[in-house]
Amino acid sequence: MARKIDVVFSDIELGKALKKVYEAKPEAVVETVKKSNLRGRGGAGFPTGLKWEMAAKINKFPKYFICNADEGEPGTFKDKLILEKQAPKVIEGMLIGAYAIGAEKGFIYLRGEYKYLYSSLQETIDKLKRDGFLGKNICGKKGFCFDLEIRLGSGAYVCGEETALIESLEGKRGEAKNKPPYPTEEGFLDKPTVVNNVETLAFVPHIIVNGADWFHQFGTEKSAGSKLFSVSGDCEKPGIYEFEFGITIRELLKEVGAAPDTKAVQIGGASGFCASSDDFDKPICFEGIPTGGSIIIFNKSRSMFKVLKNFVEFFQQESCGQCTPCREGCSRMLEGIEKFELGTGSSKTVSDLLSLSETMSLASKCGFGQSVPNSFRTIITKFRDEIISYRGENNE
Amino acid sequence: MNKVRVFVNGKEYQTTSGMTILDLCKRENIFVPTLCYHPDLSTKGICRVCVVEVEGSKTLQASCSTPLSDGMKITTSSEKIRRARKTVVELLLANHYTDCTTCHKNLKCELQDLANLYGLTDLRWKEKRERTVKQDFSSPVLVRDNNKCVLCQRCIRACNELQGVYAIANLFKGDSTIVGSAFNSPLGEVVCINCGQCVAHCPTGALYEKYFIEDVWKAIDDPDKVVVIQTAPAIRAALGEEFGYPPGTRVTKKMATALKLMGFDYVFDTQFAADLTIVEEGYELLNRLKKALVDKENVALPMMTSCSPGWIKFQEHFFPDLLPNLSTCKSPQQMFGAVLKTYWAEKMKVSPENIVSVAVMPCTAKKFEAIRPEMADSGFQDVDYVLTTRELAAMIKQAGIDLKDLEESNFDDPLGVSTGAGTIFAATGGVMEAALRTAYEVVTGREIPFPDLNVVPVRGFENIREASIKIDKTKPEWSFLEGITLKVLVAHGTANAKNVMERVKNKEFDHHFIEIMTCPGGCLGGGGQPLPVTPEKRAARAKAIYEEDLSLAYRKSHTNPSIIKLYKEFLGEPNSHKAHELLHTHYTPRGRY
Numbered sequence: 001m002a003r004k005i006d007v008v009f010s011d012i013e014l015g016k017a018l019k020k021v022y023e024a025k026p027e028a029v030v031e032t033v034k035k036s037n038l039r040g041r042g043g044a045g046f047p048t049g050l051k052w053e054m055a056a057k058i059n060k061f062p063k064y065f066i067c068n069a070d071e072g073e074p075g076t077f078k079d080k081l082i083l084e085k086q087a088p089k090v091i092e093g094m095l096i097g098a099y100a101i102g103a104e105k106g107f108i109y110l111r112g113e114y115k116y117l118y119s120s121l122q123e124t125i126d127k128l129k130r131d132g133f134l135g136k137n138i139c140g141k142k143g144f145c146f147d148l149e150i151r152l153g154s155g156a157y158v159c160g161e162e163t164a165l166i167e168s169l170e171g172k173r174g175e176a177k178n179k180p181p182y183p184t185e186e187g188f189l190d191k192p193t194v195v196n197n198v199e200t201l202a203f204v205p206h207i208i209v210n211g212a213d214w215f216h217q218f219g220t221e222k223s224a225g226s227k228l229f230s231v232s233g234d235c236e237k238p239g240i241y242e243f244e245f246g247i248t249i250r251e252l253l254k255e256v257g258a259a260p261d262t263k264a265v266q267i268g269g270a271s272g273f274c275a276s277s278d279d280f281d282k283p284i285c286f287e288g289i290p291t292g293g294s295i296i297i298f299n300k301s302r303s304m305f306k307v308l309k310n311f312v313e314f315f316q317q318e319s320c321g322q323c324t325p326c327r328e329g330c331s332r333m334l335e336g337i338e339k340f341e342l343g344t345g346s347s348k349t350v351s352d353l354l355s356l357s358e359t360m361s362l363a364s365k366c367g368f369g370q371s372v373p374n375s376f377r378t379i380i381t382k383f384r385d386e387i388i389s390y391r392g393e394n395n396e
Numbered sequence: 397m398n399k400v401r402v403f404v405n406g407k408e409y410q411t412t413s414g415m416t417i418l419d420l421c422k423r424e425n426i427f428v429p430t431l432c433y434h435p436d437l438s439t440k441g442i443c444r445v446c447v448v449e450v451e452g453s454k455t456l457q458a459s460c461s462t463p464l465s466d467g468m469k470i471t472t473s474s475e476k477i478r479r480a481r482k483t484v485v486e487l488l489l490a491n492h493y494t495d496c497t498t499c500h501k502n503l504k505c506e507l508q509d510l511a512n513l514y515g516l517t518d519l520r521w522k523e524k525r526e527r528t529v530k531q532d533f534s535s536p537v538l539v540r541d542n543n544k545c546v547l548c549q550r551c552i553r554a555c556n557e558l559q560g561v562y563a564i565a566n567l568f569k570g571d572s573t574i575v576g577s578a579f580n581s582p583l584g585e586v587v588c589i590n591c592g593q594c595v596a597h598c599p600t601g602a603l604y605e606k607y608f609i610e611d612v613w614k615a616i617d618d619p620d621k622v623v624v625i626q627t628a629p630a631i632r633a634a635l636g637e638e639f640g641y642p643p644g645t646r647v648t649k650k651m652a653t654a655l656k657l658m659g660f661d662y663v664f665d666t667q668f669a670a671d672l673t674i675v676e677e678g679y680e681l682l683n684r685l686k687k688a689l690v691d692k693e694n695v696a697l698p699m700m701t702s703c704s705p706g707w708i709k710f711q712e713h714f715f716p717d718l719l720p721n722l723s724t725c726k727s728p729q730q731m732f733g734a735v736l737k738t739y740w741a742e743k744m745k746v747s748p749e750n751i752v753s754v755a756v757m758p759c760t761a762k763k764f765e766a767i768r769p770e771m772a773d774s775g776f777q778d779v780d781y782v783l784t785t786r787e788l789a790a791m792i793k794q795a796g797i798d799l800k801d802l803e804e805s806n807f808d809d810p811l812g813v814s815t816g817a818g819t820i821f822a823a824t825g826g827v828m829e830a831a832l833r834t835a836y837e838v839v840t841g842r843e844i845p846f847p848d849l850n851v852v853p854v855r856g857f858e859n860i861r862e863a864s865i866k867i868d869k870t871k872p873e874w875s876f877l878e879g880i881t882l883k884v885l886v887a888h889g890t891a892n893a894k895n896v897m898e899r900v901k902n903k904e905f906d907h908h909f910i911e912i913m914t915c916p917g918g919c920l921g922g923g924g925q926p927l928p929v930t931p932e933k934r935a936a937r938a939k940a941i942y943e944e945d946l947s948l949a950y951r952k953s954h955t956n957p958s959i960i961k962l963y964k965e966f967l968g969e970p971n972s973h974k975a976h977e978l979l980h981t982h983y984t985p986r987g988r989y
Contacts (some may be wrong), residue, residue: 080647105986156569175568178441178461321566321573322442325480328487331571332521352520360474362456363444370455 003244004255005218005226008202009081014088015139017205021096022141029100032055033204035212037224042068042160042197043268043292044367045223048204054184055101055192058188063103064193065094065146066169067201070111070153070160073269074314075294077227078240081197083110083117086202087124088133091148093201095138096208098146101194106148109165112155121150157318158368162195164320175320176366199228199293219245223285231256233297245285249275252284252295261300264382269294270311271371274304274378304383305390309337319368326369329360333376341392350380350388400466401578405473410881417459417470418449428472429481430512432548433460433486435931436916438557443548444484445510448472452496456480486901490521493528493543493601499601504927506599507546521804529574534584537606537763538595542574545602550723551575551594558916560641561710563588575602587713587988589890591706591914592760592784592923605760605924608781609791615752615781616659625660626732626811627651629667630758630822630919631785633940637926637933639799640790644936649804651806652812656805656916658795665812666755667818669732670830673703673963674817674953676979677725677827678835679970681909684872690876696720698900698907699883703727706914706923707767708983710890715897716985721910724980728821729755729762734813734978739966740811741774753780756788758822761914773978784924813958816945823938824918825854825861826890828911829938832865832884833952839867839874849951855942857917857935859887859892862907888913888921 021029032050055063067090069268071079082090094106110117125148128134136145156174158164163177166188187193203225207215219225223245229252232238243252249265265275267284268291273291275282282288298307315328336353339345357373364370380387397412404417404426411420416439421428432443448459451469456477459470471477481524489511496502527545532540547566552575553560563586567576577586595603615623632648641647655663677734680699687693702708702723709718726734732755737748755762759782765771766779783791792799806812817833820826836844844865853863864883885907887896893912899905910942915921917934920941950956967975 158569175566178439178458180463315570317570317572319570319573321569321571322440322549323598324442324444324484324487326549326569327547328491332487332490335521346516355479356483356487356520359487361486363447363480364455365441365444365458 003247003251004241005244007206007226008199008228008242009085012089012205012209012249014092017135017208018092018095018133018139020208021099022139022144026056026100029096029208029224032212033207036207036215038200038203038207038215039223039286041072041199041203041227041292043271044288045057045286045290048196048200051184051194051196052097054121054182055194058185060192061102062105062191063101064188064191065098065101065103065106066165066188066193066195067094067106067108067198068160068162068165068195069114069198070165071114071198072111072160073271073292073294075232075266075269075296076130076230076292078230078293080114080117081240082198082202082228083114083121085355087121088128090198090201091124091128091133091206093097093196094148095133095146096204097196097201099144099193101192103194104145104147106146106387107169108148108150109169110152112153115152118150118152121290127149141190145380156320158320158366161366161368163366165195166193175322176368191252220283220285220287220289226258227284227291227293229293229295231295231297234262234302235260235297240289246283246288248281249289250280253280253297256297258297259299262297263300263302264298264304264307264383266294266296266298266307267291268374269296270314270375271368273374274382276382278382302392304379304386305337305340308376308379308387309334309341312337323365323369325360325364326372329356329364329369330372332356333372340387340390343391345388347388348371350384353380398466400464400468402464402466402468402470404470404921413464415464417457417462417464418446420464421459421472421777426472428459429513430460430511430563431506431546431599432550434550434553435556436597436929437550437553440549440553443488443546445481447477448482449474449477478514482516485510485514485819486516486519486521487631488546489516490519491525492546493525493541499544500604501601505601506928527634532582534582535588535590536584537590537760538583538588538592539604539606540575540583541602541604542576544600545575546600546658547573547575548628550597550599550600551603554597556592558889558891559589559591559914560894561587561589564594578694589706589709589713589914590761590764591890593915595760596923596925596927596929599789602729605784606763607787608783609787612754612781612783612791615754620750621752622661622746622750623659623754624662624664624736625655625754625756626664626666626669626729627655627756628729628758628822628919629670629819629941630922630925630937631756631788631839633822633920633937634758634925635789636799638786641800642936643933644940646940647799648944649806650799650802652807653802653805654792654797654799657797657802658791660754661876662808664732665807665818666728666732666819667814667816668811668956668958669728669735670818671815671953671956671959672731672735672823672833672979673725673728674827674830675959675970676731676975677701677723678831678838680725681831681835682839683971685908686876698905698910699723701911703821703827704761704912704914704919705759706761707890707893707912709761709764709986710893710914711897712984712986713988714894715901718897719983720899721900722983724982726771726979726981727765729757729782730778730981731763731979733766733771734773735962736811737774737776737778738978739962748774748776753778755779755782756785758785758919758925760784762924770981786924789926809963810958813956815950815953815956816948817953818950818956819941819945819948822918822920822941823855824857825886825911826918826941828884828886830852830911831909834954836851836865836867837952838954839870839877841871842869848946850942854884854886857931859889860887862886877945882909883907884909886911888918889916890914
């Protein structure tokens with residue numbers, strides 16, 4: 001069963017959803033999104049409607065609505081394309097959310113490396129302003145105002161985490177904050193703030209126009225709708241795909257023309273899970289293997305040791321450095337992995353690293369440190385012999 | 397505040413919302429280890445040593461940063477928790493240069509305590525860290541050794557939140573993260589007020605002050621030198637902590653005995669100079685008021701105190717426009733130095749070049765103050781060495797002395813005679829209170845109308861305190877003050893001072909006199925005091941200071957017989973030409989960068 005569909009990149013009449021929204025009360029908008037069971041497409045999968053409801057309930061103003069365009073997970077490049085092709089729709093999604101929670105100011109937090117998108121995005125914003133979709137009394141709806149500003153990130157992976165993103169937006173060092181309080185209560189400048197991923201917002205106008213039930217026909221019971229996947233690695237047709245949630249890895253591999261000798265698939269980027277052939281019939285969805293959309297395919301010729309080391313090196317550099325388990329843990333994990341390369345690793349090294357992983361997952365301050373061990377744990381479990389017996393090129 | 401019912405280790409507790417898990421555990425004496433947490437500072441939740449289990453959470457929660465919610469079920473000790481805490485400490489140790497036996501923080505190190513607590517005798521990760529980065533000796537006062545830094549950010553928070561200086565921050569990211577200054581500049585090249593609150597809040601040996609212990613021993617051992625020591629008011633209420641006394645124990649007279657036993661030739665009291673400061677500063681204030689009210693001159697008001705050297709440097713960097721508002725009076729330490737090497741030297745027929753002037757201060761900024769080029773009005777550097785309370789304690793121990801065993805004795809005459817007004821310089825609000833006791837009496841001829849002379853409104857630990865006192869029935873020469881309400885303000889911690897200064901700049905205040913102390917609580921919470929520092933300890937020390945004040949024969953600076961004699965024999969009048977030459981100073985506008 002092919003589950004390929006096309007929602008995110010399909011055109012929808014600009015303003016149609018907005019008009020529908022303005023005829024309803026903000027609470028009704030929250031209710032529709034809640035009913036649709038739309039969940040965050042950045043990876044964590046927090047229910048979008050619930051997030052909006054939490055912010056809407058707080059009686060503190062001004063409120064802020066932020067689009068998280070800090071797409072930094074290794075192997076994902078879908079938000080970039082959405083912003084290239086469907087920026088007005090994303091902004092319409094923001095406007096709907098802003099109306100629902102009562103925000104009058106928003107930001108697009110754009111990944112530093114996506115700077116080249118800045119001018120076209122700004123042009124879109126300017127045009128929307130001219131056309132009455134941004135600024136004061138939007139679409140003629142009296143009293144509804146929304147200003148939108150683009151802010152560029154400075155290259156830190158952790159700023160994709162919403163509290164770190166907000167810190168960065170405030171001009172501070174990008175570091176995750178303690179939760180609670182959640183941003184919906186105390187976010188940007190300590191005011192109620194919703195941070196939604198680009199892709200999440202792109203779905204919103206469709207849900208409003210077509211209804212929550214329409215959205216439910218796609219995907220699984222717990223993971224409604226479809227999802228964009230950034231597919232890279234050993235396959236014939238790498239690129240961006242939209243599949244319904246619930247697609248199995250095997251189905252996906254077939255769609256993208258992966259070779260029959262596919263050895264492993266990294267799902268969810270460096271912070272995600274590594275699947276081996278045993279897992280290929282598992283579905284990709286929040287109740288199965290969750291993902292923000294990064295799919296990296298490895299064939300038999302690839303060294304899983306190198307894959308693992310590459311991920312851990314990435315984390316070691318990208319940890320914000322504030323909490324002990326993540327900062328120190330990443331270094332120790334890399335050091336442990338390098339032992340195999342040097343020929344000094346043993347099964348004790350593996351058990352030490354697994355114990356370290358446990359502490360990192362349990363005790364790190366934010367989702368970053370908590371998810372660092374995911375790839376390590378799955379790779380070391382599935383490719384244990386390959387990792388232990390790996391010898392660096394110099395030692396061969 | 398909502399009532400919440402929570403369970404800790406199966407036992408039910410009633411409390412109000414707004415508390416964290418750690419707050420409750422502290423209240424109920426349930427032990428949870430901490431490291432990055434400090435009661436003076438905002439909560440970061442980054443060391444992850446204090447993690448606990450909360451039912452329903454997949455991950456462990458930092459107890460310091462997790463607010464209680466109704467029905468919460470918390471476990472503070474389990475195999476899972478112990479394993480996580482132990483691993484966290486192990487990770488910190490693995491990246492910590494452990495030269496414990498030669499580390500100045502040995503046996504006073506919070507990381508060492510945690511390592512012992514979790515029985516960490518062997519590390520799973522690599523061999524121990526060596527000293528891989530150079531220590532930063534660039535500051536005149538403070539030393540940073542990042543080989544021992546655990547990145548708890550307590551120093552950063554102290555610098556930002558308590559002091560508003562922002563000299564340090566986390567730099568870089570990932571495993572390259574370090575604490576440093578803008579553009580990774582050495583501390584000596586950025587705006588730092590030398591207050592030492594970073595040192596006072598550091599749990600390990602990563603920060604310390606420049607020591608003069610060996611220099612002072614060398615001076616003591618030199619038979620040609622006359623080594624004179626002055627001890628600041630705040631020392632007597634804190635030194636005992638280093639010898640096992642509970643915080644707030646007064647050890648004034650035991651300390652005097654110890655100093656004599658150690659070989660100091662004369663043991664004097666900075667409080668003598670504090671009294672002198674009050675007389676000079678009190679008259680300076682009255683003269684400024686006269687200029688403003690009678691001569692209609694454009695003088696800088698409100699006048700601000702000048703005895704806290706961190707605050708002086710703060711003002712030079714951040715509010716150079718307000719430097720004319722600072723009293724021109726030197727601090728008691730420097731007045732003492734100047735008087736010692738002139739008046740006392742003459743009196744004792746000692747050549748000033750043979751005098752080694754040592755000061756014990758609760759303060760690290762005093763080390764910088766002593767080496768300011770303008771602090772040499774005696775013709776020599778007025779104060780040669782400044783020791784912190786911690787350094788003095790180390791020296792007493794090196795001399796084989798236990799304070800507890802000692803008899804009590806008095807300071808030497810004449811520079812050891814002081815009043816309770818000098819004592820209370822140690823506490824925030826104390827200089828103000830001492831000044832009011834004198835100024836009011838000078839102007840009216842009557843004692844300040846507070847029971848027992850205790851000017852309670854300026855006492856306490858509120859960030860900013862204000863008081864006013866009506867002046868009437870003045871003496872004829874001060875009649876221009878008749879009917880005036882003297883308004884004063886007190887603040888401590890330069891972050892609070894910053895707030896006050898902004899408002900002074902915006903002319904929101906009509907106060908006449910403002911006291912600023914650099915450190916939280918004033919000198920008794922100074923950066924050179926025994927560690928660790930807590931609000932409870934500061935409160936206990938303050939209590940001791942006010943008790944000492946009450947216990948003294950003289951309570952008003954202008955009644956100090958040694959001060960009266962000093963004016964008569966040497967200085968003439970308060971604010972005389974000679975007094976100005978020796979006891980007053982000027983300030984240097986400094987940049988922000």
